[in-house]
Amino acid sequence: MDPMIQLTAAQMAAKLRAGEITSVELTQAHLRRIEQVEPTINAFLHVNAEEALETAAGVDKIRAAGGAEAEKLHPLAGVPIAIKDLIVTKGQPTTAASKMLEGWMSPYDATVVEKIRAARLPILGKTNLDEFAMGSSTEHSAYGVTRNPWDTERIPGGSGGGSAAAVAAFEAPLALGTDTGGSIREPAAFTGTVGTKPTYGGVSRYGAIAMASSLDQIGPCARTVEDAALLHELIGGHDPKDSTSLPDPVPAFARAAAEHDVAGKKIGVIKQLSHGEGYQQGVLDAFHSSLESLKEAGAEIVEVDCPSFDYALGAYYLIMPSEASSNLARYDGVRYGKRVLPDDGPLTIERVMAATRAAGFGPEVKRRIVLGTYALSAGYYDAYYGSAQKIRTLIQRDFDRAFEQAEVLICPTAPTVPFKLGEKLDDPLKMYLNDIATIPANLAGIPGINVPGGLSEGLPVGIQFLAPAREDIRAYHAAGALEHLLGEKGEAIWQQIPELEEVH
Amino acid sequence: MSEISRADVEHLARLAHIAMTEEELDKTVEELGEIVDAVKTVQEAAGEDVPATSHPLPLTNVFREDVIGHTFTPEQSLANAPDADAGRFKVPAILDEEA
Numbered sequence A: 001m002d003p004m005i006q007l008t009a010a011q012m013a014a015k016l017r018a019g020e021i022t023s024v025e026l027t028q029a030h031l032r033r034i035e036q037v038e039p040t041i042n043a044f045l046h047v048n049a050e051e052a053l054e055t056a057a058g059v060d061k062i063r064a065a066g067g068a069e070a071e072k073l074h075p076l077a078g079v080p081i082a083i084k085d086l087i088v089t090k091g092q093p094t095t096a097a098s099k100m101l102e103g104w105m106s107p108y109d110a111t112v113v114e115k116i117r118a119a120r121l122p123i124l125g126k127t128n129l130d131e132f133a134m135g136s137s138t139e140h141s142a143y144g145v146t147r148n149p150w151d152t153e154r155i156p157g158g159s160g161g162g163s164a165a166a167v168a169a170f171e172a173p174l175a176l177g178t179d180t181g182g183s184i185r186e187p188a189a190f191t192g193t194v195g196t197k198p199t200y201g202g203v204s205r206y207g208a209i210a211m212a213s214s215l216d217q218i219g220p221c222a223r224t225v226e227d228a229a230l231l232h233e234l235i236g237g238h239d240p241k242d243s244t245s246l247p248d249p250v251p252a253f254a255r256a257a258a259e260h261d262v263a264g265k266k267i268g269v270i271k272q273l274s275h276g277e278g279y280q281q282g283v284l285d286a287f288h289s290s291l292e293s294l295k296e297a298g299a300e301i302v303e304v305d306c307p308s309f310d311y312a313l314g315a316y317y318l319i320m321p322s323e324a325s326s327n328l329a330r331y332d333g334v335r336y337g338k339r340v341l342p343d344d345g346p347l348t349i350e351r352v353m354a355a356t357r358a359a360g361f362g363p364e365v366k367r368r369i370v371l372g373t374y375a376l377s378a379g380y381y382d383a384y385y386g387s388a389q390k391i392r393t394l395i396q397r398d399f400d401r402a403f404e405q406a407e408v409l410i411c412p413t414a415p416t417v418p419f420k421l422g423e424k425l426d427d428p429l430k431m432y433l434n435d436i437a438t439i440p441a442n443l444a445g446i447p448g449i450n451v452p453g454g455l456s457e458g459l460p461v462g463i464q465f466l467a468p469a470r471e472d473i474r475a476y477h478a479a480g481a482l483e484h485l486l487g488e489k490g491e492a493i494w495q496q497i498p499e500l501e502e503v504h
Numbered sequence B: 001m002s003e004i005s006r007a008d009v010e011h012l013a014r015l016a017h018i019a020m021t022e023e024e025l026d027k028t029v030e031e032l033g034e035i036v037d038a039v040k041t042v043q044e045a046a047g048e049d050v051p052a053t054s055h056p057l058p059l060t061n062v063f064r065e066d067v068i069g070h071t072f073t074p075e076q077s078l079a080n081a082p083d084a085d086a087g088r089f090k091v092p093a094i095l096d097e098e099a
Helices: A009-018 A023-041 A049-065 A067-072 A111-118 A161-168 A185-191 A225-235 A253-257 A281-296 A307-330 A349-360 A363-375 A382-405 A428-435 A439-444 A472-487 B006-015 B022-039 B074-078
Strands: A044-047 A081-084 A123-127 A174-178 A194-197 A218-222 A266-270 A300-304 A408-412 A448-456 A459-466
Touching (some): A009 A049, A023 A044, A023 A123, A044 A161, A081 A111, A161 A185, A161 A218, A174 A225, A185 A194, A185 A448, A194 A472, A225 A472, A253 A472, A281 A300, A281 A408, A281 A448, A307 A363, A307 A382, A307 A428, A307 A439, A307 B022, A382 A408, A408 A472, A448 A472
Parallel strands (some): A081 A174, A266 A300
Antiparallel strands (some): A044 A123, A174 A218, A194 A448
16 A cells, blocks of 8 residues: 555645645545455445546646745645535536436535635545435445445444545545434444534535435544544535525634643533443443543543433434435436336326335335324324424533533444444344434534544444534544544554555 | 334325335334334423424524526536426326326
8 A cells, every 4th residue: 555645634735735745646546545445345436536636737736836826725735535425516426325316417516515626625536325324334325335444344334434434444535424413423433533523504515415404414534633623624614505504714623633632621421322231341441441541631521411312312313304304305206316107007297206216215215204204294293203303402401511511522422333234234223223322413413523532352433522512623622632642552543454455 | 012004104105205015015114113112202201391493503594685696507407307308307297187
């Protein structure tokens, strides 16, 4: 493997600025790696080699010419990036990993993609996911599973398993994800990488294919906290095209990630998400040794009680399918996407729609649409959707109280290490339980970050920091500190990944 | 035991415009029952006095100036259409002739 691709994005950017490497070399090295490991990993649904190299050559040309234009280049200019295939891009297909959108070419770019193009990051391609981001393992993709580069018999998490696996396997230093109930953080935990779900509205959602609009959020995936922070700074900020976008300026996340000082800081351990049924001992061991490190560095560890979290999973699996069933009503085979004609009988639009949706959607998407349709139907609305919205209030109150006692909260990101392919595929409820620690943040709109916290039986364990809404900077600060403390003891987790067999 | 019957699932599939096979319907009855049993625990904690939250952060409606922004050409709009004719989307009959 080319040592160039094993650097952090910040190191790559520094070398590009210093003229030690060119963006074309760096992009080519990543494209080679993609070619070599994709037969095993399958993180990409589309590889965008030609356009990526064009962008890279453009950056190199500007830099070689020097002067004002070179000075104006974004610090990450020339550093390649991968985009989750739920985010629309001109010039490349966007499928949401669904047969419904097979071959669909977006006529516009998502706002985050416009920003990435303006900053001149070569886009390597589009990454795999669970269909329409519905899943926790990337096994629900219509285009094959993505394998975990730590152990290719295991899942990489989901829904953003492609982005996380690509970053972990050195196919890309940076990637974009989306997080509705943990789809950035859980795959980051399972691949020993870093992923942030920003405060709701902190990053524009314009051009993210909608699943559950009150929960969806685009965010960064990277190998280090600093890299995630740098990418977050690039994609964050107000967007008039997203009416839920926050008007706040983007803080200096990367600087906070580099501070490392936790002395005197209060960190709250969430009582409901730090032990109990379903938590593997290896995960708890890594969690406790992370707490120990923070304590030794002078942090004050307190316990916070969030009793309503016991109902978070139930509330989430009512609200999310309800919103998803409405959002996915647009796939009707009329203006774009798949159209399937029924085998027999009259060709009415209703029958075409039903045949199209039967053929275009996979089993998990159908399950959630039917569940959402049920939760919203007359006579059940108050009992299900209405009750779930009340739980949302209670969860927000729990967080408000917790943040009076601590500056950030901490818990394991997932109760287990990555599981085997197929292990939970036939048991939807078991699969849903994976999201137990990540969904409260989406329900409350607050930011959360996953940072590697150690290994259990050779597999990564993720630690999640949560901060109040609009205080993403606190999460970066805490995650940067823990990463630094664990790094002092030896190699970073992401550097300990076993060598993948390369196809030459 | 779940209160979701096979007739319920058939009705839901019709509302959701998904033509399900007999096998899919059978499986959905079972799965939906289990999931609904698990998620309906929310009712225990949702007291009368708790207000509902529809959105994570309080928002007010956003307006913009009434000026033409970015628009697509007819060609761009039709580029992904399953069927088009004379600059328009072409769709199957809206109504069944017998209806």
